[in-house]
Amino acid sequence: MPASRRGSGSVILPSGQTIAIHTRTQDEEDLPHATKKTMADHLRKYESLFTLTPQRMRMIVEAFTETLELGLSKNNQIVPMIPTFVFGWPTGEEKGDYLALDLGGTNLRVCLVTLQGAGKFEITQTKYRLTEEQKQDDGQKLFDFCAECLKTFVESNVGEGPGMLKEGQMLPLGFTFSYPCSQERIDHGELIRWTKGFGAPNTEGRDVAEMFKQSLAKHNLPVELTALINDTTGTLIASHYVNPSSKIAVIFGTGCNAAYMEHVKDITKIGQLGLPQDEEMGINCEWGAFDSFEHEHLPRTKYDSIVDETSNKPGEQAFEKLISGRYLGEILRLVICELIDEGVLFLGQNTYKLEKPYCFDTAFLSLMESDPTDELLMIIGIFTHFFALETTLAERQFFRALAKLIGRRAARLSACGIAAIVNKMGYLEEGCAVGADGSLYNKYPCFPERVHEGLQDIFGDKGRNIVTHHAEDGSGVGSAIIAAMTKNRRDAGLYPHV
Numbered sequence: 001m002p003a004s005r006r007g008s009g010s011v012i013l014p015s016g017q018t019i020a021i022h023t024r025t026q027d028e029e030d031l032p033h034a035t036k037k038t039m040a041d042h043l044r045k046y047e048s049l050f051t052l053t054p055q056r057m058r059m060i061v062e063a064f065t066e067t068l069e070l071g072l073s074k075n076n077q078i079v080p081m082i083p084t085f086v087f088g089w090p091t092g093e094e095k096g097d098y099l100a101l102d103l104g105g106t107n108l109r110v111c112l113v114t115l116q117g118a119g120k121f122e123i124t125q126t127k128y129r130l131t132e133e134q135k136q137d138d139g140q141k142l143f144d145f146c147a148e149c150l151k152t153f154v155e156s157n158v159g160e161g162p163g164m165l166k167e168g169q170m171l172p173l174g175f176t177f178s179y180p181c182s183q184e185r186i187d188h189g190e191l192i193r194w195t196k197g198f199g200a201p202n203t204e205g206r207d208v209a210e211m212f213k214q215s216l217a218k219h220n221l222p223v224e225l226t227a228l229i230n231d232t233t234g235t236l237i238a239s240h241y242v243n244p245s246s247k248i249a250v251i252f253g254t255g256c257n258a259a260y261m262e263h264v265k266d267i268t269k270i271g272q273l274g275l276p277q278d279e280e281m282g283i284n285c286e287w288g289a290f291d292s293f294e295h296e297h298l299p300r301t302k303y304d305s306i307v308d309e310t311s312n313k314p315g316e317q318a319f320e321k322l323i324s325g326r327y328l329g330e331i332l333r334l335v336i337c338e339l340i341d342e343g344v345l346f347l348g349q350n351t352y353k354l355e356k357p358y359c360f361d362t363a364f365l366s367l368m369e370s371d372p373t374d375e376l377l378m379i380i381g382i383f384t385h386f387f388a389l390e391t392t393l394a395e396r397q398f399f400r401a402l403a404k405l406i407g408r409r410a411a412r413l414s415a416c417g418i419a420a421i422v423n424k425m426g427y428l429e430e431g432c433a434v435g436a437d438g439s440l441y442n443k444y445p446c447f448p449e450r451v452h453e454g455l456q457d458i459f460g461d462k463g464r465n466i467v468t469h470h471a472e473d474g475s476g477v478g479s480a481i482i483a484a485m486t487k488n489r490r491d492a493g494l495y496p497h498v
């Protein structure tokens, strides 16, 4: 009689729902499951595919550093290194009421930020969920929706007292639009390409700031679009506002990207603008595009190629597709589907639910890696509840190990990107703090630790000088600070043409 693996417990799903689990499955039961040995053999194969050696990482960093330099010297490069026209660091003394609108990968957020000086602020905000249809619908309609939400927010926050807007008060707005846009000045941005699964037509190649201004005018809003901002630039400024040792900002969420402060004299492609050479300016790297199209540097597996080829943007965002939250669940799902096709997993069970692209949320990988039970009850819950599939302990251990391989590779590649900026700026000896945000960084178990481990694999002991920390809200607070900095700069008559 094989030992019964009775267990019961409850798990909290990404939706917030709690489900009770009672299992009476046995290791050798009616359904033909893979043996422990088979799973171990397969795991070895995936280990060699998904593991990045320190040597390989250093090669990636070298190519990455060259790519960053190229992007600063020439226009229209794959990694565009976009000048943001955010000049230098905030003083911490920026003050006033600012609106911030954040069109991210998943939500739309409207915030009222009151900057109080001395690095202090207050924030009131409302979030709206974006539907998949909205992401593919006409671009102007998307901006009209943003303006509608802003109107509702402004109207419901008019009143007396602190944190309220005064009737008719004209407000500067920072618009965080987190997609690659080339900027000629701070309140302009031509969308280079949509990322993160967005595909709204009639937007690529157009000035999204101008499109949004049209929507604002339609709704007669008392708002002045002061700055168009990327979430990484907002994070860079917000991190420095509260922690002045922060010199780099990274986002690991639905998408991935980084920003840092560069010397104007080294951004040679904007030499004709006649800006003071001793100034500094934030650069939005848009590093998610590293190794796009040519695929020369990154260790892509056949699962990564499938993710790429079946995406709405084949060839693009090659680095992002190995790292960001939008894709990690899909990579794991593709591996499992291959083992189903080979007759290794789930023989005799109906796997149609798991065969749907993108049905395996990256949050499941987080839950699988953090399952604290010996029986791996969380993993039982995920497979039975969402996919109606029975699993054995050996299979669940395999899934967890696979999640770890994919999550670890993402973190180590992220470390390569950070290392490239550190190299470029020569920050290794003096060290620096890196403000980091995004669901993967904040919620995926051990992601920060794995990034740090990666930095040490690249730089040796000195890698410890580079420390990531959870950043201040860049798209809300950061955006407001940038709007304030821009207003102050323009009021002072500094470089009003950009």
Ligand code: BGC
Residues within 6 Å of the ligand: 105, 177, 178, 179, 180, 195, 196, 230, 231, 232, 251, 253, 254, 255, 256, 257, 258, 286, 288, 320
């Ligand atoms: C976008 C970036 C953004 C990043 C994180 C990427 O897909 O291209 O602009 O900063 O996602 O949100």
